[in-house]
Amino acid sequence: MNLNRSAREKLVRALAVAVIEHADELTSLDQAIGDGDHGLNMKRGFEAVLATLPALAEKSMPEMLKAIGMTLVMKVGGASGPLVGTFFMELGKALPEEPTRADLVAATGKAIDAVKARGRSEAGQKTLLDVLVPVQAIFAAGGDARAIVAEAAEAAKRTTPMLATRGRASFLGERSIGHMDPGSRSASLLIGAAVATLELEAGL
Amino acid sequence: MSNSGNVGIVIVSHSAKIAEGAADMVRQMVGNAVPLAWTGGDPEGGLGTNVAGILEAIELAWSPAGVAILVDLGGAETNSEMAVEMLPEERRARVVVCNAPVVEGAVIAATESSGGSPLTAVQRSAEEFYA
Numbered sequence: 001m002n003l004n005r006s007a008r009e010k011l012v013r014a015l016a017v018a019v020i021e022h023a024d025e026l027t028s029l030d031q032a033i034g035d036g037d038h039g040l041n042m043k044r045g046f047e048a049v050l051a052t053l054p055a056l057a058e059k060s061m062p063e064m065l066k067a068i069g070m071t072l073v074m075k076v077g078g079a080s081g082p083l084v085g086t087f088f089m090e091l092g093k094a095l096p097e098e099p100t101r102a103d104l105v106a107a108t109g110k111a112i113d114a115v116k117a118r119g120r121s122e123a124g125q126k127t128l129l130d131v132l133v134p135v136q137a138i139f140a141a142g143g144d145a146r147a148i149v150a151e152a153a154e155a156a157k158r159t160t161p162m163l164a165t166r167g168r169a170s171f172l173g174e175r176s177i178g179h180m181d182p183g184s185r186s187a188s189l190l191i192g193a194a195v196a197t198l199e200l201e202a203g204l
Numbered sequence: 205m206s207n208s209g210n211v212g213i214v215i216v217s218h219s220a221k222i223a224e225g226a227a228d229m230v231r232q233m234v235g236n237a238v239p240l241a242w243t244g245g246d247p248e249g250g251l252g253t254n255v256a257g258i259l260e261a262i263e264l265a266w267s268p269a270g271v272a273i274l275v276d277l278g279g280a281e282t283n284s285e286m287a288v289e290m291l292p293e294e295r296r297a298r299v300v301v302c303n304a305p306v307v308e309g310a311v312i313a314a315t316e317s318s319g320g321s322p323l324t325a326v327q328r329s330a331e332e333f334y335a
Binding site for chain 1: 218246247248250251252253254255256277278279282283285286
């Protein structure tokens, strides 16, 4: 599953565009049950990633992912910066330079464990883990691109009736029910963008 | 001059005004006996917290006795823990994020520190608010 320089650039651009184009939607989801900054924060982070793009794509896949993670940690702010940034950094640490699908399955598993540790959270608390965990399970079970993207969208929707027990939305208690989790939505957007590019460029 | 032998205190709030105000209250209690720094706001100055600001504050309040960080809400805690992990290894074990209310915790932790207490005692005094 090798991505050449141009494919790596497309991947980063796709991730950034997915977040930036949906910044208003993410903000309005966060206004309902959080502090209303998720769209703005994620947009700031991915704009900073885009700003380093030509140099970023020159790096190997693992180094590129680590650099994206570090930029997100430093620029996003909020809890999302360390959470999403940790995912990218750990993914980079766990991947070999020329990863197979099995490598990617193992590395996404490790990256998700790191997100759980960073947020001291598990799936079921109405956070991005409610997308990452089930999507990774489909990926690990051999699901194709369509199945992975479909699960990402469905998993984000399934957070709507959930009660938030972690993150700012947990302050609302039962009033968090009935709104999609913004972090789950951004995770599903990122997965959709990543999978579309990987399918096109590397035959996921 | 601050007494650099005492545990340093870092205040991290989503609001720069709260962080600065809490730091003012700490100074009123302990004067310059304790290294103290505060940070608040996202990278653009809006409400939020950011790792770079927290790293700077830890540097400012650094003491060989260690640093106790007081935080307000979840993002402040997550960003502070991230910042601690990014410190050089020899410093990492000497910085703690206290599970305590930010204002009360900062004042009591600084008071404890000003008496020369070690990091564990400073952390414990702040965390007694939630015990």
